[in-house]
Amino acid sequence: MATTDAPITNGINYPDWEDRYYHVDQVLDNPGPRTDPDSFMAGDGVKNFLRNQCKILVIGAGGLGCEILANLALSGFKDIHVIDMDTIDISNLNRQFLFRSKDVGQPKATVAAEYIMKRVPGVKVTPYYGKIQDKDDDYYMQFNLVICGLDSVEARRWINATLVNLVDPENPESLKPLIDGGTEGFKGQARVILPTITSCYECSLDMLNKPTTFPICTIANTPRLPEHCIEWASVLEWPKVKGDMKLDTDDPEHIQWLYSVALERAQEFKIEGVTWSLTQGVVKNIIPAIASTNAIIAASCCNEAFKIATSSAAYLNNYFMLIGTESVYSHTFEHEKRNDCPVCGGESLEVSISESWTVERLIEMLVEKQDIQIKKPSLSTPTKQIYFQAPPQLEVATRPNLEKKVSELVPDGGDVTVTATTLPFSLSLRITYT
Amino acid sequence: MVSNGSQDIKAEMATSEVQPDNKTRRYDRQLRLWAATGQSALESARVLVIGASATATSILKNLVLPGIGHITLLDHCVVSPADAGNNFFFEGSSIGRNRAEEAVYRLAELNDSVQARADTRDVADVLASDQSYFFGFSLIITHNIAPVLLKRLADLLWSNPSSPPLIPVRSAGFLAEFFVQFHTHEIIESHTEDSTSLRIDKPFPALLQAARELKFDAMDTTDHGHIPYVYILVRALDDWKTAHDGLPPQTYAEKQEFKSLLNAQKRTLDEENFDEAVAQSYRAWTPTITPPHLVELFADTTIPSTPFGHLLAALQSFSRRPPHVLPLSVTLPDMKSDTESYVRLQNLYRTQAAEEREQFRALLRVPVQNELVDLFVKNAHGVQLLKGACYGALDATPEKLTAHLGSLTRETATHLAFFALDAWRSSPPRQSGGPTDSELREHIVSLVPSVELDEKEISDAVGEIIRAPTADLPNVAAFLGGIVAQEAIKMITRQYIPVNGYCVIDLVDTWTGVLPS
Numbered sequence: 001m002a003t004t005d006a007p008i009t010n011g012i013n014y015p016d017w018e019d020r021y022y023h024v025d026q027v028l029d030n031p032g033p034r035t036d037p038d039s040f041m042a043g044d045g046v047k048n049f050l051r052n053q054c055k056i057l058v059i060g061a062g063g064l065g066c067e068i069l070a071n072l073a074l075s076g077f078k079d080i081h082v083i084d085m086d087t088i089d090i091s092n093l094n095r096q097f098l099f100r101s102k103d104v105g106q107p108k109a110t111v112a113a114e115y116i117m118k119r120v121p122g123v124k125v126t127p128y129y130g131k132i133q134d135k136d137d138d139y140y141m142q143f144n145l146v147i148c149g150l151d152s153v154e155a156r157r158w159i160n161a162t163l164v165n166l167v168d169p170e171n172p173e174s175l176k177p178l179i180d181g182g183t184e185g186f187k188g189q190a191r192v193i194l195p196t197i198t199s200c201y202e203c204s205l206d207m208l209n210k211p212t213t214f215p216i217c218t219i220a221n222t223p224r225l226p227e228h229c230i231e232w233a234s235v236l237e238w239p240k241v242k243g244d245m246k247l248d249t250d251d252p253e254h255i256q257w258l259y260s261v262a263l264e265r266a267q268e269f270k271i272e273g274v275t276w277s278l279t280q281g282v283v284k285n286i287i288p289a290i291a292s293t294n295a296i297i298a299a300s301c302c303n304e305a306f307k308i309a310t311s312s313a314a315y316l317n318n319y320f321m322l323i324g325t326e327s328v329y330s331h332t333f334e335h336e337k338r339n340d341c342p343v344c345g346g347e348s349l350e351v352s353i354s355e356s357w358t359v360e361r362l363i364e365m366l367v368e369k370q371d372i373q374i375k376k377p378s379l380s381t382p383t384k385q386i387y388f389q390a391p392p393q394l395e396v397a398t399r400p401n402l403e404k405k406v407s408e409l410v411p412d413g414g415d416v417t418v419t420a421t422t423l424p425f426s427l428s429l430r431i432t433y434t
Numbered sequence: 435m436v437s438n439g440s441q442d443i444k445a446e447m448a449t450s451e452v453q454p455d456n457k458t459r460r461y462d463r464q465l466r467l468w469a470a471t472g473q474s475a476l477e478s479a480r481v482l483v484i485g486a487s488a489t490a491t492s493i494l495k496n497l498v499l500p501g502i503g504h505i506t507l508l509d510h511c512v513v514s515p516a517d518a519g520n521n522f523f524f525e526g527s528s529i530g531r532n533r534a535e536e537a538v539y540r541l542a543e544l545n546d547s548v549q550a551r552a553d554t555r556d557v558a559d560v561l562a563s564d565q566s567y568f569f570g571f572s573l574i575i576t577h578n579i580a581p582v583l584l585k586r587l588a589d590l591l592w593s594n595p596s597s598p599p600l601i602p603v604r605s606a607g608f609l610a611e612f613f614v615q616f617h618t619h620e621i622i623e624s625h626t627e628d629s630t631s632l633r634i635d636k637p638f639p640a641l642l643q644a645a646r647e648l649k650f651d652a653m654d655t656t657d658h659g660h661i662p663y664v665y666i667l668v669r670a671l672d673d674w675k676t677a678h679d680g681l682p683p684q685t686y687a688e689k690q691e692f693k694s695l696l697n698a699q700k701r702t703l704d705e706e707n708f709d710e711a712v713a714q715s716y717r718a719w720t721p722t723i724t725p726p727h728l729v730e731l732f733a734d735t736t737i738p739s740t741p742f743g744h745l746l747a748a749l750q751s752f753s754r755r756p757p758h759v760l761p762l763s764v765t766l767p768d769m770k771s772d773t774e775s776y777v778r779l780q781n782l783y784r785t786q787a788a789e790e791r792e793q794f795r796a797l798l799r800v801p802v803q804n805e806l807v808d809l810f811v812k813n814a815h816g817v818q819l820l821k822g823a824c825y826g827a828l829d830a831t832p833e834k835l836t837a838h839l840g841s842l843t844r845e846t847a848t849h850l851a852f853f854a855l856d857a858w859r860s861s862p863p864r865q866s867g868g869p870t871d872s873e874l875r876e877h878i879v880s881l882v883p884s885v886e887l888d889e890k891e892i893s894d895a896v897g898e899i900i901r902a903p904t905a906d907l908p909n910v911a912a913f914l915g916g917i918v919a920q921e922a923i924k925m926i927t928r929q930y931i932p933v934n935g936y937c938v939i940d941l942v943d944t945w946t947g948v949l950p951s
Contacts, residue, residue: 017526022516023488026902027607033897034942058728067912068603068931070522074488074908082514089464095499119522185467186920186930188946222660224776225768252453269773281466288466291499291874295492295916303608303909313608313942320944324920325625357816 014078014122021047024076027312039311046310050076054309057143058082059132059159061108062182064149066098067298069112072147073120075306078114083135084109089250095291115433121434128193137166142175145309147301148180151287153208154422155374156180158394160193161343167196179304181297185288186324190300191335192308192316195344198277199318199335202343202425206371207335211285226266232331233261249284258283275405285363296322342427344373348415353406355433359387360402366418372427377418381410390421407433437765459549464500471623472927473501476616477547480504482571484532484557484587486511488521488906489605490540490577492915495523498541504549505541506571509534510556522767535568540857561586569597573922577603577914578906581856589824591921594779599925602825603918604852607902608938609895610914612895613951614921614932616822620742622809626816630763631722635682635713637668638762644779645669658701662699662771662779663711665721670711671718682719689719724753724760731819738819741802745810746819748797752790761790762815787811820934821950828936829853829881834845836842836885838949845938845947847891850878857881858947868903870898898942909943 003063021028028046030035040046053110056077058068060083086108088099100113109127116125128135132155140146140162143169143347146192150156160178168174178193180201189278193200218224238247248254259279266274282288300320307315322330338347349372354364365378379386386409387401388394401409410416410431458465465473479502483490486509494505507897513536521537528536534552542550559568561583568574568591576584591597592615600614637645645668650658670791672680674692683692693712700708724732732750737743751762763785766780791811798807810817828834828849839848846942854877860871874896878887917937924932 017515017518020519022659023520023905026905027907030901031479032608032901032942033894052781071912073907074520074522086841090456092461093499093545094462094464095462097499102541114617118800119525121526222772222776224771224773228686256453260639270777271773277458277462285468286463288465290467290920291496292916292920292925295912295919296498297916299909299912299916300941300944304914304944306909307942311501322946324917324930325627327933327948328917328921328937332945334942 001370009355010188016051016122021076021091028310032313035312036260036314041311045108046312047076050306050309051078054144055079055081055221056305056309057140057146058149059146059155060084060149060200061098061112061127062086062149062151062314063095063183063291063294064298064301065108065376066096066112066294068147068149068181068302069098069116069125070120071299071302073116073123073125073307077113077305078123080123080128081128081212082113083110083128083130083132084112085129085131090383094340095289097291108264117327134164136163137248140166141174143176145305146176146178147300147305148178148299150180150182156201160195161423163193164195164200164344165424177305177308179301179308181301183293186293187322188293189321190297190298190304190320191319193318199337200341200344203338203345204319204335205343205373211368223265223269223271226262226271226275226278227282228257229262229269229274230279231268231272232265233258233279234283237261239290243352245366247283249280255280255283261384286316292325293322296324326378343425350432351429352432352434355405358403359406362406363387363402372418374418374420374427377420380417382417384409386416387409400407406431450543461501463663466833468509468923468927469928472923472929473721474550475927476501476923477503479572480506480570481926482506482508482568482574482908484576486517486521486537486573486580486612487605488517488908488911489914489918490575491523491537492523492911493575493577493918493922494537494541496915496919498544498548498550500923501545501547502926504551505538506551507534507538507541507552508553508555508557509537510554520906520911549790557587559581561931565590569594571600573598573925575601575603575918575922578605579916581690581734587837590613592617592824595762597863599822600825601918601925603914604717604854604856605906605910606852606899606942607905607907607913609848610853610910611936612851612918612921612933613825613936614822615825616820616925616932618738619742619818619820619822619925619928619934620738621816621818621820621928621931622742622813624813624816624818625930628725628815630765630815631759632664632717632766633722633759633762634664634667634671634717635720636722636757636759637672637892640782640786641668642672643862644782646672649673651744653700658774659705659707660775661707661773662709662769662775663714664766664769665775666692666696666699666708666711667714667718668697674718677836682730684719691714692718710770722757722759724758725815727813728753728760729817734819741800741806742817742819744798744800744802745807746817747799748794749810749814751797752794761794761811762787763815777816817933820932822934828949828951832882834951839882839885839888842947842949843888844891844940844945845936845949846897847888848895848940849936849949850881850892852894853881854878854896855899855903856860867899872902874900895940895943898940910939913939913941 029043031040047072058065061082088103088106088108091105098112103111107129109129113127140312156397163176168176181190204240214228214231219228223229259276263274304316317334319335320332340347366374367371376389378388386399387398412433414431416429416431481502483494486507511533512530513533515529518524518526521684523537523540532554534554538550538552576689591600592612595617601614603612645665649663683689696711764784766783783871793808794811842890854874857877858873921932924930933948935948937948938948
């Protein structure tokens with residue numbers, strides 16, 4: 001499958017037919033009561049910027065991404081780029097409306113881009129089938145705006161930190177507004193992040209739901225729920241029986257195996273409720289997703305992008321959350337910037353621990369702490385290495401420190417720098433002892 | 435059913451070894467929300483949408499994708515160049531062709547299993563000559579149709595309590611509102627997040643007995659650390675009541691004392707099951723009662739004579755008998771325990787729940803299908819019977835509007851601006867152009883003459899409407915497409931709780947609100 005950018009099939013100078021933008025032009029020709037008259041260039045000025053100059057990046061061509069691309073194209077954005085590393089699965093078709101059964105297995109970014117260009121002539125959509133981490137600062141610098149429709153916390157943290165790091169106070173162009181959307185079932189949120197100015201994604205990490213985890217001893221010794229039996233099959237039995245073979249949760253054969261093993265264990269313990277669907281849900285950590293919620297959240301994101309690009313109305317400050325399970329409940333509020341945010345805050349995070357804690361215990365705490373959530377952290381002080389996860393030689397060299405007390409290595413009030421390969425930033429901790 | 439023998443296991447394996455079929459795989463992410471029952475309700479629904487605007491086709495898209503049974507799109511107009519510019523379901527070649535046919539053709543591509551039909555008649559003609567047409571659908575949605583036609587349709591549907599629900603959608607520029615019109619709406623699966631009672635305060639005999647029989651002192655350290663907190667609490671409360679004239683802990687001091695008694699039972703500091711008991715101790719003094727919304731429902735004399743109504747009547751009889759609770763629901767949360775104790779406790783609850791379900795069934799005065807009884811009993815604490823209102827009823831009761839202006843100011847101001855736009859559209863034609871600020875304000879003042887209006891909220895709403903009175907913005911259309919489809923799905927599946935009244939939307943400041951009717 002081709003992974004390079006698609007050829008330009010539609011030029012930016014495609015002639016618009018008369019009245020094409022009859023609807024959108026009503027809000028671009030006239031200000032409203034809540035439009036800032038100093039920044040809104042009503043008429044040709046704003047239309048020219050939106051349709052001929054503005055370059056926007058969409059990250060994710062899935063549930064939110066498909067909607068986002070269509071909305072942007074219809075709103076008059078004509079130079080759109082899209083990144084997605086996934087291929088199309090049959091379970092996408094209940095909401096990702098740019099894809100058909102015949103497209104299953106094809107890259108999402110490419111198929112979505114072609115569909116938009118076919119349906120909305122004159123719009124150029126440039127797909128990239130790959131990871132956001134493949135691209136460098138220069139790449140991100142070319143855009144005016146970035147919209148994210150991602151299902152991964154890690155990818156969001158990466159792009160957020162990348163865009164915060166991109167900000168050069170001397171160059172206003174380096175500040176790229178980031179609009180982020182997310183959904184789960186009937187619930188969702190959209191937010192506007194102005195890197196370094198407003199609260200960033202990292203500032204709000206503690207708002208995420210804690211992922212469900214089951215203690216290993218429960219899974220191994222005292223299973224009670226069908227989920228415990230499924231975890232037993234995937235976490236303990238798979239490596240034991242299959243050796244080095246990697247578990248592929250997209251492979252139906254693998255799910256089938258886990259299901260049979262989990263079911264057998266459940267029967268043994270008289271636990272009910274292990275099904276194929278639950279097995280798949282637990283091992284893939286499936287989050288329910290429907291077209292309607294995605295449409296609401298994607299529309300909110302694009303509406304903010306449109307308002308920011310055109311200044312036709314005030315934009316969201318800065319968080320919109322919606323819950324559709326019981327009537328329609330929504331809450332719009334300003335999420336506060338955190339001064340000790342490792343990405344945009346500048347201050348060290350105060351961590352108070354017992355003098356008896358080992359380095360290993362501290363690492364466990366960092367992995368679990370809701371506002372940090374760093375997988376595989378490496379630790380150092382300004383003068384020495386405490387523990388490094390990689391490269392292997394360094395890991396071996398620093399491993400003995402795991403059993404040492406932190407207080408032997410770091411003075412009271414001392415700084416510890418935490419890094420992880422998955423995150424493009426480091427975290428400063430100030431350690432105090434109780 | 436618990437299956438024990440290896441034969442049973444093999445039988446179960448044989449029947450369930452088949453991987454999900456393509457349809458289940460396609461709908462997997464939504465089946466996890468509304469299950470097969472919701473899906474089958476969707477698949478038997480017939481939805482009529484009037485007006486092939488960008489908003490209307492967005493709504494339809496979000497119904498076609500999850501697999502609605504049938505859609506009809508009714509529109510007699512032809513696609514204009516403006517339509518081709520803001521609607522994803524038209525192309526340049528659509529210009530000049532019928533709007534319904536062009537949109538249905540492209541909507542149908544989204545899902546082969548949906549029956550999609552275009553009706554090219556004028557809704558005015560259908561209303562005049564073919565009123566029974568509307569009763570052939572399970573839900574009707576309109577977008578920005580002429581106020582006089584909408585009124586006629588709403589009144590027609592309201593005149594017959596068994597007619598389909600109606601969702602009229604209005605939008606102009608960045609503002610929108612929609613209403614859900616229905617007489618009554620029965621919900622069994624409300625998916626409420628309120629947790630069900632474990633009856634710690636009113637333990638059924640088998641539970642109380644099991645808790646009393648446990649010999650905490652004789653247990654070894656491992657067993658003691660694995661007693662499910664339910665037993666710990668039931669026993670502690672039983673002891674407490676014996677010492678306190680049969681009363682649970684009531685004052686703050688008593689509750690603290692109760693918690694410290696629980697803590698005192700710990701053998702080691704890290705016994706998580708006792709920590710759980712302390713954390714869950716509110717269950718000991720929170721009385722298991724009939725939820726207030728059900729008490730209110732029971733007091734209502736007009737419970738319908740539908741299966742749901744019969745079930746509701748039986749629920750009322752059930753809750754009137756001691757111990758004045760709803761039938762037991764069986765979901766036992768996970769807790770620190772060994773497998774055997776947990777499974778045994780779960781079976782105690784299951785047995786009791788099955789008994790209470792039979793008692794409930796005996797209280798039914800009219801027989802109801804077994805599956806429905808089971809579903810109802812399982813969800814009893816969350817069942818709802820909503821009473822709706824007729825579209826426009828709120829505008830006919832200025833005192834309600836006045837009250838709303840005090841508490842839901844921006845929602846009411848936005849609603850009044852839409853009311854004024856409709857009134858302006860229905861009044862004799864002006865020279866040219868759209869409505870003016872003063873024209874819309876006149877209509878608002880004539881509706882609520884004696885009220886002092888919030889100037890900022892009124893001018894914010896009116897100003898946005900006169901800025902773009904006919905604009906169906908792509909993003910607003912997409913937002914409405916999602917939110918209206920969501921309400922349609924809730925109405926059709928009778929799961930989750932729909933909006934009762936107007937949902938008002940402002941996408942300048944990005945908020946939504948609900949105005950009860």
